[in-house]
Amino acid sequence: MTGGEVAGLIAAIAFLILAVGIAIFVLRVAAVTKEVKQTVSEVNKTLDVVNSEMGGLTHEVEGLLVKANTLLNDVNGKVATIDPVFTAVGELGESVSALNNSTRNLVTRVSGGVVNTTKATVVARAGQKAYAMFKKNKTEQPTK
Template identity: 60%
Template structure:
């Protein structure tokens, strides 16, 4: 065997080893790609499920918002109707306070010693005039 034949055999062996390593690498890459494909399929299924759930939730939330707006409009209308009632109650409180002040002033005038004397003197004078 000549040097060229030996070099050819070495090159052929190296090429065979290279092909074996490349085929092992490709088999591993194939397994990884299959796992990635399974993972992507699982993610797509999960995403579809989540999308359906979000659609259901969004329709529920929309319904709740409509109901909330209706209730809020109703409450605002009722509060607007109550405003005059509270205003009238405030005015009534002011009137009662004024009446209490006037009653106290009248009571203090009637029960003052000067008023009592005048009243008693008037009664005595009437009684004396009646006896004559």
């Protein structure tokens, strides 16, 4: 064998090794591409299912929000209806408390002694506290 034939043989073997390496690389890339294609197909199917279910879920959530708004409007209307009742109870409590204080002062002046707390005072103070709590809760409610 001459030097040219040896060089040609080495070049052919190198080309064969290069061709085999490229073939193996191309086969692996093809396998990965096939797996990616299958994954994308499965993702598309899953997204189709999710999108079809999302329409029903969106409809249900919308219905729930409408019902919640209706309920909130109803509650606000009822609170507005009973607002004068709590106002009247609070004012009545204040009036009874003032009357009780006046009566206590009168009795103290007449008898010169200390007067015990009466049931009317307890009721008046309870009414005042209920009115104050109602008024506080009403001011803390968010407005529309």
